Amino acid sequence: MPNVYRSLLFHLQSPTTPAHSHNMANIGRLSTKGSVLLLCDMQEKFRPNIFQFDNIVSNAARLLQASRILGIPPILTEQYPKGLGPTVPELGAGDLTAHAKTSFTMMIEQVEKELQTLENPKQFILCGIEAHACIACTAYDLLEKGMEVHIVADAVSSRSQTDRLFALSRLKQSGAFLTTTEAVLLQLVQDAKHPNFKEIQKLMIHPSPDTGLLAFFSAL
Template sequence: MAGIGRLSARSSVLLLCDMQEKFRPTIFHFTNVVSNAARLLQACRILAIPPILTEQYPKGLGPTVPELGAEGLKTHTKTRFSMLTDTVEEELKSLGNPKQAILCGIEAQACIACTAYDLLERGMEVHIVADAVSARSQTDRLFALSRLKQSGAFLTTTEGVLLQLVQDAKHPNFKEVQQY
């Protein structure tokens, strides 16, 4: 059973889902989604929270957009909607099976939803960063977020995640995290 949803840097993983070139012109607020995900990625690097990056069928949808700042990350390619491919499962296991997932990317009603359901079924706490998740239509985005909340995922924002992870303005990395 999920707790109250308090994030901890020690038990979290950041999941970056399918922010690829071909989605750029069709995804609602794509630039904002990627910008917020990039903030999360930089903060997670500072706080030593491991990131996991996927690309959906890169041959057709292109690479991850450069402004995410994900260079150097291992890319897990997939065709299924859930991020939990065999290679991602192996990476989660090698990370000690984190208890909390911070999930962002696209599309809300497809890959984000399928990933969240798989994680929830595993007993993980899922934190969906609403301002770093989107879809082609605002309707799909909003209904997916509502449905995910009904299923037990926690909805949050980029700023909410960053502040929960540091917990205190006296945290040694507070100013560095807030600059992004």
């Protein structure tokens, strides 16, 4: 087994597994019912500085397309759009209301109100930037409330790979589930007989872009 895969396996099987994962009711099985997709701050001014920005947005765009097919509500935020610009067009979120914020967490008043109209979902699929800032703060807020948080590792990033690495490691310690774009798509449909499977399958014709995670996890 190549060293990079051995290191990755060691890291993912390390004893930082969330305590709740031993409770069969909370193993992190995704469901289309009661889930929300959170799209965090994928804005124009971040483009030149975020590691793997284009691929991160590409993966997030697949998740957004899947959420529309499967009826999972998406929620979009923008960090200080006056200074950092609008959400990038390739995300495909032009029809969504972008909630402007200055706080690092996405859990601002407008988002909380939107969640109430959705009858307070319990599962959150989180992607965007930056991993150690707005993604982390959002996840901590949700975890403190007892919510289930799924961080899509190949759809989150930071300017620094070091910050991204330790943010994901830290979030795992706090009880978030780390996953990937394609894993989310497959877990949501569960069965090739699912009425929307063929539409979801089309989103996976090309493998998700590599965002440097393998080399990255071998560092731990």
